[in-house]
Amino acid sequence: MAQNLIRPPKTKVGEKTFQRIIKTGKRLFARHGYQATSINDIIAKSKVAAGTFYIYFDNKLALYLYLLKEYRHAIRQASSEATRGLKSREEIERAGLKAFIMYVKKEPLAYKVIWESLFIDPKIFQEYYQSFGDSYIFHLRHFVESGEIRNDIDLETLAYILMGISNFVGLQILFREEANET
Structure with a gap:
């Protein structure tokens, strides 16, 4: 970046x-x-x-771009650690969502910094989420090949749906301010 x-x-x-x-x-x-x-x-x-x-x-x-890169790396690391060794896509999604929620609960400023990039330069915001989407698509392909995900599903759309769920459930938790480990 x-x-x-x-x-x-x-x-x-x-x-x-x-x-x-x-x-x-x-x-x-x-x-x-x-x-x-x-x-x-x-x-x-x-x-x-x-x-x-x-x-x-x-x-x-x-400095701002460095912060975005730092957030992206930390979120990916938290998700990677939480999903390491898991086999099914459902297990991976649950563990990844939980890791993301716990991360943003610990780092609530992340949302403000990340989402403001949309107003600084929409390309920065797009690149930020596109990098997550590209990684998601890469991992989803494995589950298409194994038959766990149907091969007629658009993986880019699925990746963005799953990222959207994570983002908005994370916001819901922050709004409630009562995230716990369940």
Whole structure:
């Protein structure tokens, strides 16, 4: 997405500073929105010099894209860990949905940051969900081949239906604020 706009830290001190900038950016983007959050706001709340921000990020968008990439990776990792070793598509869907819900319960700012990308640049939002969809389709093909999913079903549509269920059940849980492990 924006790898060339990000320069990872090279030292432990740099890593702490990098993480502080990320944490601050995440909080400010979620609270005030991307447009209303300035680099100066991030710098001030992170307690770093202006030049320090630019050691790691070319601009505010680079930080935002990094956060999206971080969320995508964390959600996939949570789902992968929860579904490891499961065999049936139903088991995988249940475990993956549960993992997603528990992740967004733990990281409720994820929704705000992810969905705001639609208003920053619709292509960013599309790429974010398309990457999930492509991965979903890849895994669904195995279950078509094994006969667990009918071969006349459009896998892209099925992938987006399943992602939609996860997204909106996750929102329902957040609205209720009472997610538990069941």
